[in-house]
Amino acid sequence: MNSALTFLLTAVVKVLITIFVLLTAVAYTVWLERKVVGRMQNRWGPSRVGPFGLLQPLADGLKFIFKEDLTPPYVHHVIYILAPMLAVIMALTAIALVPIGPTITIGHITTPIQITGVMDGNGQSSDIGIGLLILLGITSISVYGVSLAGWSSNSKYSLLGSLRASAQMVSYEIALGLSLVGVLMISGTFSLREIVRQQQGGFWHWNIFGGFQFVAFFIYIMAAYAETNRIPFDLPEAETELVAGYHTEYSAMKFAMFFMAEYANMITVACVASVIFLGGWSGPVPSSLPPILQSILPVFYFLLRVFFFIFLYIWIRGTLPRFRYDQLMAFGWKFLLPLAIANIVITAFVIAVRG
Amino acid sequence: MLHLILFAIFAAICAGGALNMVLQKHPINSALSLIVVMVSLAMLYMLLGAEFVAAVQIIVYAGAIMVLFVFVIMLLNAGAEEHTKGSRVAMLFGFPSLLVGAAVLFYTLMVRGGNTASLAIGQFHGRAEEISDLLFKNFLLPFEVTSVLILIAIMGAVLLARKGGTE
Numbered sequence: 001m002n003s004a005l006t007f008l009l010t011a012v013v014k015v016l017i018t019i020f021v022l023l024t025a026v027a028y029t030v031w032l033e034r035k036v037v038g039r040m041q042n043r044w045g046p047s048r049v050g051p052f053g054l055l056q057p058l059a060d061g062l063k064f065i066f067k068e069d070l071t072p073p074y075v076h077h078v079i080y081i082l083a084p085m086l087a088v089i090m091a092l093t094a095i096a097l098v099p100i101g102p103t104i105t106i107g108h109i110t111t112p113i114q115i116t117g118v119m120d121g122n123g124q125s126s127d128i129g130i131g132l133l134i135l136l137g138i139t140s141i142s143v144y145g146v147s148l149a150g151w152s153s154n155s156k157y158s159l160l161g162s163l164r165a166s167a168q169m170v171s172y173e174i175a176l177g178l179s180l181v182g183v184l185m186i187s188g189t190f191s192l193r194e195i196v197r198q199q200q201g202g203f204w205h206w207n208i209f210g211g212f213q214f215v216a217f218f219i220y221i222m223a224a225y226a227e228t229n230r231i232p233f234d235l236p237e238a239e240t241e242l243v244a245g246y247h248t249e250y251s252a253m254k255f256a257m258f259f260m261a262e263y264a265n266m267i268t269v270a271c272v273a274s275v276i277f278l279g280g281w282s283g284p285v286p287s288s289l290p291p292i293l294q295s296i297l298p299v300f301y302f303l304l305r306v307f308f309f310i311f312l313y314i315w316i317r318g319t320l321p322r323f324r325y326d327q328l329m330a331f332g333w334k335f336l337l338p339l340a341i342a343n344i345v346i347t348a349f350v351i352a353v354r355g
Numbered sequence: 356m357l358h359l360i361l362f363a364i365f366a367a368i369c370a371g372g373a374l375n376m377v378l379q380k381h382p383i384n385s386a387l388s389l390i391v392v393m394v395s396l397a398m399l400y401m402l403l404g405a406e407f408v409a410a411v412q413i414i415v416y417a418g419a420i421m422v423l424f425v426f427v428i429m430l431l432n433a434g435a436e437e438h439t440k441g442s443r444v445a446m447l448f449g450f451p452s453l454l455v456g457a458a459v460l461f462y463t464l465m466v467r468g469g470n471t472a473s474l475a476i477g478q479f480h481g482r483a484e485e486i487s488d489l490l491f492k493n494f495l496l497p498f499e500v501t502s503v504l505i506l507i508a509i510m511g512a513v514l515l516a517r518k519g520g521t522e
Contacts, residue, residue, distance in 0.1 A: 133410035140418025151429045166426050
């Protein structure tokens with residue numbers, strides 16, 4: 001009973017810490033985006049609330065809470081309320097599968113820094129054997145949040161936005177999934193923790209360099225931008241054509257939920273890219289450090305990679321214009337998909353030749 | 356014990372969702388109930404130790420096929436359906452055959468069924484490695500033939516969609 005209680009307690013603590021950090025990260029990613037895009041466009045960005053505008057996310061949050069929660073007439077009530085919840089729940093669930101760091105020991109409890117990770121009988125950390133598949137499953141379920149939001153709003157703009165979103169997300173999911181197959185063939189496992197473990201020991205072991213998966217990496221990044229509806233693939237919320245796309249009719253906290261879901265998805269996708277292609281938490285950890293720092297330092301390396309991807313997101317947002325819709329579909333189906341299949345064939349061939 | 360509780364929860368959700376799918380008048384509600392059924396079925400597979408099948412169930416059925424269903428319903432903007440009083444054929448043959456089917460199932464599972472033991476994940480032929488072993492060693496030919504069949508179906512769909520097009 002005692003071990004079950006310990007298990008439950010560690011799980012709850014891990015979930016609370018991860019959700020707190022994730023939500024804070026979501027808020028400050030918004031701040032970072034406004035600040036960086038502001039500097040790129042030669043203006044200041046938020047600068048009034050707190051030093052460097054650092055309290056701006058807090059003010060935004062308060063504003064969202066106190067705004068009137070307007071429900072337009074003739075909406076499909078149940079689904080209208082369900083859709084933003086679905087979007088945000090799916091976005092927050094995905095982070096549970098990401099291995100953030102190696103194990104950490106506090107007192108006599110040793111646990112992996114990952115919500116779904118446990119210590120097995122041999123004192124090794126392990127996680128779900130099909131972690132990557134579950135992650136893909138969550139991604140495919142999260143389409144519903146967007147598509148149902150647009151449909152239930154009973155508005156032309158929303159409906160068109162959600163139709164675009166579902167078509168785009170379903171199309172790019174294929175390229176996204178296929179880009180990961182090369183790495184799966186090299187590592188021979190779906191377990192994210194095991195994939196990271198195989199890439200330890202220097203950047204030449206990372207899948208992007210050591211496994212020659214830079215084409216897959218490029219495809220993944222492109223498809224991930226489309227999956228998270230970010231510029232240059234933000235057709236579902238193109239304001240010049242569709243007002244605000246699928247969340248046109250949403251206000252106050254329900255709108256904030258979509259906003260949070262988008263940024264949480266960004267962070268998750270960045271985490272997965274770091275885990276699959278860039279070696280997760282690998283980095284130099286001197287053994288002269290105290291044990292607690294030896295656990296924390298890899299987490300720092302991991303967050304550095306995630307930060308790099310987030311910055312790349314913002315950078316591209318400040319640089320590129322939006323695709324036209326037929327260009328977007330042609331890019332996904334006629335360029336990324338054949339490229340991903342070619343990558344799989346070549347990787348399989350190399351593995352077969354090497355034996 | 357936990358196994359039994361989880362099974363009861365997800366089986367109840369599954370049956371309730373299936374019932375709701377039939378009883379709902381609006382097609383989108385029916386489609387959403389079907390998604391609930393698919394996801395809870397995936398959980399039941401997981402309880403059987405078939406983790407790979409569970410994940411594929413969610414990705415393929417709940418994620419891809421049902422998105423297509425919902426997409427079509429949204430695109431056609433289908434309204435609420437009209438209920439008839441039900442046909443006489445269903446009354447005469449439907450319910451008795453349902454009862455017979457249930458009785459046969461009950462007989463095979465409860466009377467003739469072997470031992471019932473709960474399995475941990477990975478204890479049965481459920482892991483991805485074992486399924487790929489079976490697919491690519493024992494059943495390679497059927498697997499490849501099926502993939503060719505699916506390819507032909509895709510090409511047929513594309514051909515039908517292009518018919519009459521000016522491209």
